[in-house]
Amino acid sequence: MQRSPFTLLLGLIVAFDLVFLAVPTLVVVVISFTSGNMVAFPPEGFSLRWYGVLLTKPEFLAALGRSLQVGLVCTALAIPAGTAAALALARWRIRFPTALQLYLLLPFTVPLVVSGIALMLLFGRMGMLGAVWPVGLAACVINLPFMIWAVAASVNHLDPDLENAAMNCGAPPTHTFFTVTLPAVAPGILTGALVMFILAVNEFLVSLMLVDARIVTLPVLVYNAIRNIITPDLAAVSVVYLLIAIVAIWLLDRLVGLGILLESKRN
Amino acid sequence: MKPRGTVPSAPPAEEQSAAARTIGLRLLDGLEVVRATLFPHGAGGLTPWLFLLPALLLVFLLVAGIVPLLDTSLRELDRATFRPGEDWTLANFQTLWERPVYTWLAIRTMGAALVVTVLSLLLALPYAWLMVKTPRPWLKKLLLVSLFLPFFIGQVVRAYGWLVVLGNQGLANAVLGWLGLPPVAILYTLPGVMLGLVQYMLPFAVLMLAPAFTAVPEEVELASGSLGASPARTFRHIVLPLVRPGLVAAAVVVFTLSLTDFAMPAIMGGGRNDFIANAIYDAFFSLSDPGLGSALAILLTLAGTTIAGIMLALFGLGTLGYVRRG
Numbered sequence: 309m310q311r312s313p314f315t316l317l318l319g320l321i322v323a324f325d326l327v328f329l330a331v332p333t334l335v336v337v338v339i340s341f342t343s344g345n346m347v348a349f350p351p352e353g354f355s356l357r358w359y360g361v362l363l364t365k366p367e368f369l370a371a372l373g374r375s376l377q378v379g380l381v382c383t384a385l386a387i388p389a390g391t392a393a394a395l396a397l398a399r400w401r402i403r404f405p406t407a408l409q410l411y412l413l414l415p416f417t418v419p420l421v422v423s424g425i426a427l428m429l430l431f432g433r434m435g436m437l438g439a440v441w442p443v444g445l446a447a448c449v450i451n452l453p454f455m456i457w458a459v460a461a462s463v464n465h466l467d468p469d470l471e472n473a474a475m476n477c478g479a480p481p482t483h484t485f486f487t488v489t490l491p492a493v494a495p496g497i498l499t500g501a502l503v504m505f506i507l508a509v510n511e512f513l514v515s516l517m518l519v520d521a522r523i524v525t526l527p528v529l530v531y532n533a534i535r536n537i538i539t540p541d542l543a544a545v546s547v548v549y550l551l552i553a554i555v556a557i558w559l560l561d562r563l564v565g566l567g568i569l570l571e572s573k574r575n
Numbered sequence: 576m577k578p579r580g581t582v583p584s585a586p587p588a589e590e591q592s593a594a595a596r597t598i599g600l601r602l603l604d605g606l607e608v609v610r611a612t613l614f615p616h617g618a619g620g621l622t623p624w625l626f627l628l629p630a631l632l633l634v635f636l637l638v639a640g641i642v643p644l645l646d647t648s649l650r651e652l653d654r655a656t657f658r659p660g661e662d663w664t665l666a667n668f669q670t671l672w673e674r675p676v677y678t679w680l681a682i683r684t685m686g687a688a689l690v691v692t693v694l695s696l697l698l699a700l701p702y703a704w705l706m707v708k709t710p711r712p713w714l715k716k717l718l719l720v721s722l723f724l725p726f727f728i729g730q731v732v733r734a735y736g737w738l739v740v741l742g743n744q745g746l747a748n749a750v751l752g753w754l755g756l757p758p759v760a761i762l763y764t765l766p767g768v769m770l771g772l773v774q775y776m777l778p779f780a781v782l783m784l785a786p787a788f789t790a791v792p793e794e795v796e797l798a799s800g801s802l803g804a805s806p807a808r809t810f811r812h813i814v815l816p817l818v819r820p821g822l823v824a825a826a827v828v829v830f831t832l833s834l835t836d837f838a839m840p841a842i843m844g845g846g847r848n849d850f851i852a853n854a855i856y857d858a859f860f861s862l863s864d865p866g867l868g869s870a871l872a873i874l875l876t877l878a879g880t881t882i883a884g885i886m887l888a889l890f891g892l893g894t895l896g897y898v899r900r901g
Contacts, residue, residue: 314807318701322718325702328774329725332736335746339739347739349749389629396626408627410884414634417883418641419835421852422872425859426640449633456630482607483600510729513837527731534731534842538738546732553727557720566719 333550340543347538358544367529368545374440375509375526381444382451382508383501389448390455390504391497395489397456398463415450423450424514431518443518443525447508454507455500462496495564502563506556510549641876648869659866667870677854677871684850687765688833691772695829696822698773699780704814706781707788726778734842737771738762763845771839776832780825787821788814827886831879851875 340359344352362368393412402408415423427446428437436442470492474484490497512527519528526545533542560566650659651666671677706718725733740746741762748758761767791814799809815822837852844850849857851871858868 312806314805314810318705321698321701322705325698325777326717326721328698329721329777331746332733332740332774333724333728335740336732336736346744347742348744349746385633389633392626392628393630396623399626400623402623402627410880412630412634413883414637414880417831417876417880418637419852419872419875419879421835421837421855422641422644422876423637425855425868425872426637426644428640429643430636430640445633445636449636452630452633480607480611482610483603486603486606506727510727510732512729512731527729530735531731531838531842534735534738538735538742542735543739546728546735549728549732550724553724556727557723560723566716566723 333546336543336546337550339540340547342540342543344540347540347543358540361541362544362548365541367524368526368541371524371526371529372548374443374523377440378444378447378511378515378525379505379508381441382447382511383505385445385448386452386455386504387497387501390452390500391459391490391493393452394456394459394463394496395493398460412456413453416453420450420513424517427514428517437518438520438523440523440525443511443515443523444508446514446518447511448504450511450514451504451507454503458500458503459493459496461499462493466492498563499560502556502560506553509552644869644872647865648873650866652864652866657863667866668874670867671870671874680849680851680854683765683848684834687769687772687850688830691769691776691833692826692830694769694773695776695780696826698777699784699825700822702777703781703784703788704810707785708793722778722781725774726782730775730838731842733775734771734838737767737774737843741767741770762843763847765844765848768840768844768848768850771843772833772836775836775839776829779832780829783825783828784818784821787818787824791817823889824886827882831882835875835879 339347339351341354341356342348342351343355343357396402397408410417418426423446427442427449431437431442431446466489470488471484474488475481479487510527511525512531515525515528516531519525524532526549530542530545533539557566647659648667649663649665650661651664652658653660702718702722706715706722709715709718738745741759742748743758743762745762747761751758761770795813795817796809799813800806804812834850835852836850837856840848840850840853844853852875855868855871855875858864858871862868
């Protein structure tokens with residue numbers, strides 16, 4: 309591209325974006341290594357004491373454990389439900405497509421605060437409150453369209469002739485499904501599963517309403533803590549989240565490539 | 576485009592994996608027997624619905640939870656007994672309409688969401704363009720990773736980062752003090768909430784815009800350039816009109832997400848810059864007035880769903896991200 313004041317302006321905006329996106333995260337990483345008792349700049353000194361605090365305070369580890377549990381329940385439910393739905397949507401001409409789409413998009417169009425209250429009241433009537441797994445179920449419901457999107461993107465790359473060939477060679481429907489269809493959409497399933505897991509581990513607002521003091525998840529613990537006093541132990545918690553995000557991005561890049569999200573949907 | 580699907584390869588030489596394959600095939604045979612017993616002639620027209628059933632049931636939980644809110648919204652709280660009234664009434668909606676608190680709440684939320692949408696799109700447009708068009712692999716990767724890291728870190732943790740940056744003892748005021756400038760108090764103000772929201776929405780906006788930029792053929796940009804148009808003119812008259820659908824989609828998503836946000840106003844607004852979502856939460860958990868909370872919840876849900884419905888009507892079914900084969 310030629311150089312011009314205009315491209316310079318665009319470049320400056322992108323540079324600003326990069327700093328804007330990174331600053332809060334970088335600052336938190338720096339603060340997590342302070343040796344002081346308070347969040348202050350410049351940090352008082354270097355130490356790992358706040359990571360030690362995390363390991364010695366049982367409530368942090370318990371909350372982290374519960375959040376990982378929420379992530380696993382959510383992913384385990386989302387993989388079959390989202391994969392099957394995406395295959396059905398892409399494969400068959402279904403009646404009332406617009407109504408179906410609007411219905412399946414409800415988790416996105418209903419505000420999260422409303423979903424949280426609605427599920428809290430529903431789970432309460434069903435006697436399901438007070439356990440961790442319903443939080444995973446709720447996280448799956450509110451993020452389900454992400455899973456359907458991810459798999460649907462892969463289904464569009466699936467050549468139906470491959471399935472016809474398998475059937476021609478005598479494979480019964482179940483064999484065809486598990487040995488041809490599923491492996492072909494596996495990249496989409498992996499992407500969706502990873503995204504669902506990360507979103508569930510980070511899920512805050514719906515958890516806030518579904519958990520009580522005995523079963524707080526990590527984001528709710530952080531939220532309750534920052535309403536009182538901002539201490540560096542939360543910076544160490546944030547770094548744990550940063551590490552989880554880095555691992556997820558690395559996995560996503562290795563498995564399917566980050567560029568998958570840049571592809572046009574109109575091909 | 577390179578196909579990403581993998582076709583099962585020839586059986587591997589190792590005996591171990593050959594054994595595993597045999598067990599796997601036996602399992603599939605078993606499943607096939609189950610399928611053939613349940614649906615000897617195939618499930619016919621039911622097959623798509625069987626595939627859709629788990630997803631439909633999961634979303635049904637949401638519907639089953641919201642429908643009772645409709646009923647609750649039509650019952651006024653009896654101040655004497657603190658129980659919902661016996662008869663249906665529109666009193667809750669009337670309260671929302673009449674009290675200036677709620678008028679200001681709606682204006683504040685919609686105004687802030689609008690500002691956040693405009694700022695997010697202005698910041699996202701060059702980012703998405705560069706990310707899609709750059710020929711340098713390292714730059715593309717840097718832009719992708721910088722986008723995904725915050726995207727994969729939850730709102731609460733990101734708000735905590737802003738508290739550390741903008742707080743009284745924070746980085747921003749430390750730098751200002753070092754430069755000999757007076758401290759700024761942006762935290763716990765409406766601009767502070769909007770700052771946090773813009774940073775939160777930026778990845779969403781870029782990810783909605785990127786596919787639209789990918790769809791712009793490079794030839795038209797080159798043609799425009801070779802006909803003498805400056806990059807600014809090319810961007811304004813060629814690229815922008817072509818990415819308009821992506822732009823509208825990004826605007827709708829960012830606007831609805833900002834309109835319904837809870838965490839940023841709660842954490843960075845300090846209780847004085849609440850959005851509608853915070854008022855719903857307070858109606859249920861502080862005022863103990865589920866009727867009023869439900870009425871607000873119904874109105875906010877209607878707003879979100881209507882905007883999404885309009886978007887579906889404008890851009891068709893591609894919105895869910897799939898293309899059906901002809």
